[in-house]
């Protein structure tokens with residue numbers, strides 16, 4: 266029996282109503298078990314807040330502005346009702362629900378009432394994505410209108426969330442892995458590894474259901490399918506890192522650039538960013554370098570790209586970002602902003618997965634095939650004083666600090682484990698999301714220049730404000746930021762514009778204080794934006810839980 270989209274919406278609503286992990290898991294696992302086989306991928310994809318599988322190129326290309334205008338057009342509600350809905354609601358999906366509940370539907374919007382199945386919703390989303398070229402905007406709007414008018418307010422709430430990629434039920438991909446393992450009685454590590462290899466949780470659920478344990482076990486690395494990068498935890502000093510790694514550690518320069526994952530198969534080379542987007546076109550000289558130098562038919566390697574000055578010293582991160590954004594005149598830009606690749610890991614070489622091998626063995630294998638491409642500078646320190654000296658040297662050379670890598674640690678994709686510890690000089694900045702902005706005064710009149718910064722609450726999936734700043738951006742950046750924020754506008758009240766959480770910024774601060782000003786109970790003191798992090802994804806932003814930890818750490822030091 267086909268499953269109705271309504272059932273999926275109801276499940277999401279339930280998920281949002283509890284913070285109990287085990288309860289959520291039980292509900293999702295039993296939901297997945299009841300699905301027809303061909304519903305498994307679409308349902309799992311939607312439950313994790315996407316219209317289509319993560320790795321697919323298909324995009325909806327429907328902006329929040331379009332959705333918003335359409336809702337206003339379909340519902341006979343005045344501005345007061347709308348702004349009330351937006352201020353009552355926790356997110357825009359919920360606001361849409363309230364509007365459809367209280368507003369009267371206009372007549373033409375009621376014509377096509379119909380109960381939709383999960384597969385019909387997927388089909389409709391596909392048609393919306395496929396509408397391209399001239400007249401596509403109107404076509405997309407008409408299709409969306411049909412979709413909304415066939416839906417109850419509750420269904421609309423989750424459709425809007427899927428359309429905007431904001432599920433916020435506190436049920437993320439990590440939990441979905443557990444739910445799949447529970448539903449099909451599979452070891453969690455197997456599901457995790459499979460998901461890491463394919464990078465598509467919907468497909469993993471489908472394989473788990475259709476082919477079970479054996480199907481997942483058969484999965485291997487696939488060249489040109491990027492895997493999630495291994496991440497580092499923070500250490501406050503070299504001594505702490507040495508202690509945590511029980512003296513068995515290597516120290517590498519931490520370069521302040523952009524992480525790249527390089528896939529090579531014979532003469533084909535592709536470069537992926539840390540968010541796993543294909544950035545090959547932006548770096549033709551690196552493609553050529555890898556083609557010429559890497560001595561392996563097939564390889565998946567990782568490294569850091571940094572922008573360099575003529576004397577070889579690193580240039581600030583912003584320069585490098587200009588190379589990432591470039592789509593035209595790439596060659597000219599490549600001459601203007603030179604980049605240097607430093608390799609630091611090898612995940613796969615000539616049909617052999619290396620991720621379970623210890624760090625030292627991977628580094629050795631990397632060195633053997635890297636040709637003239639430099640590896641990150643590294644030492645295996647025998648004494649703390651040598652380690653301290655190396656940190657000083659890294660900072661003097663213009664780098665960010667060090668990464669301590671445990672000698673026997675495997676490569677754990679997507680995991681921020683203890684195997685890698687990063688050591689920086691200052692209180693580490695946070696990656697936060699702009700959730701609202703206010704217009705400035707004087708010279709900044711007319712520009713959205715004062716920003717509300719939020720961290721993600723791991724439990725609820727919501728973004729909670731922890732600070733405000735008008736510092737750090739240049740005038741040009743503020744003008745651009747204003748344009749971007751206006752496109753993400755949810756509502757505007759007395760010069761304050763609430764926006765969809767999309768823009769990620771790195772924020773430095775002097776201290777975290779207890780404060781009643783914000784719902785989360787903390788506030789950043791002297792916050793300032795140090796860079797715009799378009800290379801990061803929302804899931805990678807810092808969490809309220811992490812801010813709490815740093816707060817507790819501060820406390821220890823001060824008292």
Ligand code: AMP
Pocket residue numbers: 494496497517518519520521522523524525539569609641668687
């Ligand atoms: P963070 O982004 O602060 O969590 O720090 C981890 C990042 O540091 C990685 O994702 C890399 O982009 C970067 N990085 C720089 N140098 C190294 C290195 N030698 N080893 C690993 N990561 C490095």
